[in-house]
Amino acid sequence: MRLATLGKPILICVSLLGAHAAHADAPLALRAIMKDLGHHMQVVTDGISREDWELVEKHARLIADHPQPPFTEKARILGFAGSNLGRFRAYDTETHDRAVAVGKAARAGDAHGAIVAFQKLQTSCDDCHSAFRKPFVEYFYGRNGIER
Numbered sequence: 001m002r003l004a005t006l007g008k009p010i011l012i013c014v015s016l017l018g019a020h021a022a023h024a025d026a027p028l029a030l031r032a033i034m035k036d037l038g039h040h041m042q043v044v045t046d047g048i049s050r051e052d053w054e055l056v057e058k059h060a061r062l063i064a065d066h067p068q069p070p071f072t073e074k075a076r077i078l079g080f081a082g083s084n085l086g087r088f089r090a091y092d093t094e095t096h097d098r099a100v101a102v103g104k105a106a107r108a109g110d111a112h113g114a115i116v117a118f119q120k121l122q123t124s125c126d127d128c129h130s131a132f133r134k135p136f137v138e139y140f141y142g143r144n145g146i147e148r
């Protein structure tokens, strides 16, 4: 293949990468998933304070098994995370495991265990947010995206 014919595909690749970084027209599905996670956390807090273990268990499971973004969005998130994908995934797994632990403590009616597990769960949310949230919002929504 002559070198001159290589130019075009490379340009197309570059512009596709550019499109990935372009601001989203509509919020990503991940944002709605996160909003739901926030809601479930509130219900869990409420459930713990009222010792409604059935409610706590139910919403801890909804956190652990939260829906995934659609495939195309996953590909875009992959593009964002790049070489940090392993860390991004590890935070998600940690959140999953800690939500499972909250559910277990709730099922056992273990108030102290549920509180400790909940604090750990909250820490795992915060860990991913402090590592990824700001760059994520900038990447998909632009520099002022965080001040919606």
Ligand code: HEC
Pocket (backbone or CB within 6 Å): 028, 030, 031, 034, 035, 037, 038, 041, 063, 088, 089, 091, 092, 095, 121, 122, 124, 125, 126, 128, 129, 132, 133, 136, 137
């Ligand atoms: C693997 C990384 C990761 C984990 C783990 C994670 N989040 Fe998030 N979260 C994000 C990212 C990235 C955003 C920014 C999304 C956006 O603004 O579009 C976000 C944003 C949010 C928001 C704001 C949504 C909005 O309306 O702007 C809430 C609320 C939230 N997360 C709750 C949670 C809770 C609760 C947990 C733990 C149970 C959690 N998140 C765990 C990555 C994560």
